[in-house]
Amino acid sequence: MSNSAAPHLALFPCAGMGHLIPFLRLAADLHSRGAAATIITVEPTVSSAESDYLSDFFATFPRIKRLEFHLLPHTKSQLINEDPFFIQMERVGNSVHLLPPLLSSLSPPLSAAIVDFPILSRLLHLLSLPVYTLITSSARFFSLMTSLSHLPPPLNSQIEIPNIVPIPVSSIPPPMLDPNHFFSANIIENVAVLQHTKGVMINTFSSLEPEAIEALRAKGVLKHLLPVGPLPPFQRSKTCHELPWLDEQAAESVVYISFGSRTALSKAQMREVAGALEESGCKFFWVVKGSKVDKEDEEEVDEMVGEAFLKRTEGQGRVVRGWVEQERILGHPAIGGFVSHCGWNSVTEAAALGVPVLAWPTHGDQRVNAEVVERAGLGVWEREWGWQAGGGRLIGREEIANKLRALIGDAKLRATAKEVKEKARRAREECLLQGLLLNSISD
The missing domain is CATH 3.40.50.2000 (Glycogen Phosphorylase B;)
Incomplete structure (x- = not known):
């Protein structure tokens, strides 16, 4: 890609406000730095908050494009999954094979895609362009996720992960330790393909989680770990509650x-x-x-x-x-x-x-x-x-x-x-997002 051309990035959040908000903040930040952005929005959303927030976002940023992606009906798997947001993630993963023709029709052509972690493995092999993933949790929890498939037996009710303070078993959500649960199976499936991504972005900053960030880099399974947080909020066109x-x-x-x-x-x-x-x-x-x-x-x-x-x-x-x-x-x-x-x-x-x-x-x-x-x-x-x-x-x-x-x-x-x-202010001033993401896409 020419260094003079503005990159065109597709961003694909999965399910729930916890995933949607950082993706929209990232899109707004990229847009403010001169990148073109297209948000892939799944239809229907699980919650009304997602739908309302998306409508307001596109009213606020009319130059950011919206690509509506209609999901196939949910097909229940053998995995344990009763959570409506996890069901949505499963449904998105089962529908993504329909997405590539829609992406190939975008103009200008895409430079890269930023994909939500829960659907990474299902989409990665379908795309012929650089793929990043955005982690919407802490670096400490992501360290646990990347170790899940080979966790050692708990020692004194603690999980020992190299280079970070042990994590109490009581802090780990029970579904994560159940191999028959969608949550656990999804994490293991997506961690397995991380090395094939162009980079892993995470909404944190080094001085907030220095130990976990260094531990992730020491693992060697990630080509690039890009701490891009704290992702800044954007000014919305309307407010929900006056104060x-x-x-x-x-x-x-x-x-x-x-x-x-x-x-x-x-x-x-x-x-x-x-x-x-x-x-x-x-x-x-x-x-x-x-x-x-x-x-x-x-x-x-x-x-x-x-x-x-x-x-x-x-x-x-x-x-x-x-x-x-x-x-x-x-x-x-x-x-x-x-x-x-x-x-x-x-x-x-x-x-x-x-x-x-x-x-x-x-x-x-x-x-x-x-x-x-x-x-x-x-x-x-x-x-x-x-x-x-x-x-x-x-x-x-x-x-x-x-x-x-x-x-x-x-x-x-x-x-x-x-x-x-x-x-946090100093982390944002270092312009990590511009230096590590936009420059790497331009390479």
Whole structure:
């Protein structure tokens, strides 16, 4: 490719907001650096949030192209797979053989493709152009993924992986250790083809996860490991929630609570969180969710947390339902702490904005991510708060209230979180994305 020609990149996110958001941020960042971009969007999406977010993205960036990819009906395999987002991943993988003719019709011709990891193996051999993959989790969890097919027996309830601090077995999602589960089988299948990619991008930065990044490079199975994070948010054409209430609050006085786009707390646990917020006396901004898939989320806020609670705490906080512009909330001066499930997008946003985190992992990679948060000095993690999605014990309101007060009052933690923010800022200033990705495509 001529050095004077702008590269044309196809980006293919798979399923769920946790995958979609970093792909769209990457596309917007590439676009801002002069690259042409086409986003492959699967139809139908699992959640309404995905559909709405995509519509708004293309309204915001009319010069970024959209290639709609209609999926074949789902064919159930012998693998265990009951999760609607994993089912979507499986469905995408079973449909990708239909994609190459659509890609070959794009103009100008593609320079490279950036493919979501869960569908990498199914698509890689079909494309006659350079293929990158984008890892949407932490480097620490990706280290675990790359070691999954040859994990040694646990030693003292810990998994020993060369060159990184041992990972407790309790931090590994149970489906990952079940060879009959889609999650495990999909990871092993896609790790096997990593060496055939042009490069592996990961939404992290070296000073956040120095040990894990060096361990991945030492493995020698990756041609190029490209830390491209924290991927910056883009300015959207519309906003989901106005924040006049936050504007009225004192600096660093409000706790923001969100468990992400895939986690719905049990009714009992939601009552305890509500009771803890009221008992703690902390100002709060709480995003609630009633079901894993938002299309099934029919309850209103007052039905979820109780009308009486809303009335009693009217001056203390706000409760909202649905998708919010989290980075806009976290970036507000009034926010002084973040109770988070530690989905990786949430971690990188907190890191980029310097917001202290109280880690409360619920499933998937989140306990491993919580370790990253704690080791980086970005937050604290109460390990006894187990997997909510796996039937963990009910955490009482008094216990939660104590942690909320400690989070909002911890000046030392606020200072170290601001140090992480400065490191994230320097990582972005180094222009890793431009230097490592666009230049490598031009080679």
